[in-house]
Amino acid sequence: MAKTWKTAVFAGLLAVAAALLWQGVSDGEGDEAYARSSLTSSSPGASMAEMMMALPEVPKDMQDPLLDPMALSQMHTHDGAQQENDAERRVRIEWEWDGVPKAGAQVRLTLTITGGDGLPVANYEINHEKKLHLIAISRDLSQFVHVHPDYEGQGKFRIDMTFPTGGDYRLFADFMPTGMIQLTRAEWVSVQGEEPEGEAALQASKRLKTVVRGMEIELHLGHLMAGMPSTIAYTFRDRKTGKPVRDLEPYLGAVGHVVAVDPLVERYIHVHPVNALSSGPQALFSIDFPESGTYKLWGQFKRGGEVFVVPFVLEVP
Numbered sequence: 001m002a003k004t005w006k007t008a009v010f011a012g013l014l015a016v017a018a019a020l021l022w023q024g025v026s027d028g029e030g031d032e033a034y035a036r037s038s039l040t041s042s043s044p045g046a047s048m049a050e051m052m053m054a055l056p057e058v059p060k061d062m063q064d065p066l067l068d069p070m071a072l073s074q075m076h077t078h079d080g081a082q083q084e085n086d087a088e089r090r091v092r093i094e095w096e097w098d099g100v101p102k103a104g105a106q107v108r109l110t111l112t113i114t115g116g117d118g119l120p121v122a123n124y125e126i127n128h129e130k131k132l133h134l135i136a137i138s139r140d141l142s143q144f145v146h147v148h149p150d151y152e153g154q155g156k157f158r159i160d161m162t163f164p165t166g167g168d169y170r171l172f173a174d175f176m177p178t179g180m181i182q183l184t185r186a187e188w189v190s191v192q193g194e195e196p197e198g199e200a201a202l203q204a205s206k207r208l209k210t211v212v213r214g215m216e217i218e219l220h221l222g223h224l225m226a227g228m229p230s231t232i233a234y235t236f237r238d239r240k241t242g243k244p245v246r247d248l249e250p251y252l253g254a255v256g257h258v259v260a261v262d263p264l265v266e267r268y269i270h271v272h273p274v275n276a277l278s279s280g281p282q283a284l285f286s287i288d289f290p291e292s293g294t295y296k297l298w299g300q301f302k303r304g305g306e307v308f309v310v311p312f313v314l315e316v317p
Helices: 005-026 029-038 044-054
Strands: 092-097 106-114 132-138 144-147 150-153 156-162 167-175 183-191 209-212 215-221 230-238 257-261 268-271 282-287 293-303 306-316
Touching: 092 183, 132 156, 132 257, 132 268, 144 156, 144 257, 167 268, 183 268, 209 306, 215 293, 215 306, 230 293, 257 282, 268 282
Parallel strands: none
Antiparallel strands: 092 106, 106 156, 132 144, 132 167, 150 156, 167 183, 209 215, 215 230, 230 282, 257 268, 257 293, 293 306
């Protein structure tokens, strides 16, 4: 009897889970840390069962026939010492502003990355088409910016930043020095200028469906629970014709990206899709929320040459 889509995906996930868990044990400290980042369960059996429970149900016409179950999401959470070895924990960033950041005005930011010996970290891997991803999120979670500083050598990255509003922002820099796992370093910055009016406490989205650029976009959840792998799927339907959208374009080497944070902007998650090379109508992500609570998600996708952002808020039990 032919396997269902869900069964086929599960079978692929099992194979990769076993391979990654074996690799984490046998390939040395660096690979072990990366495997722990991607699959947090220490038990192969538990991890497999969790993955099965996490798979979301999507409408039949939203299923991706080209879904590659052998490609697990590359997940990175801002948990620092829990995943990094001693050399990685000693990597630092110096954040230098050429002037005072003001809303609506450009200000140059220089990031200088050094190792535990105080010397510049000179070599980096290309990670989703860039050597460094910089995410800026306002304290009230109303503003989200994803940019890519230029690398100028000797551990220095530079970019001209423009913040849309005043207030406090937390910056997250994602980068991968050669020979290390992907690292994240964070910093708060205060931006002068008018701040948005105070918003009510963050609450879960009542409907996980929205309309963006003529598309009905829905977020489908698997078995959602903190501390275990789950999968979430975005589906895209043309609002006018009702047909599945199959012409999404690669954004930074994948069909989409998702960033999630908690209300205090302390817990940070940045994941990439399982079906990275898809063009729709679904983008499937594996995600592991470290603690129960409320999280705001920003999904980034591209169509017609334009990048668009899809925000939702989830309550994770």
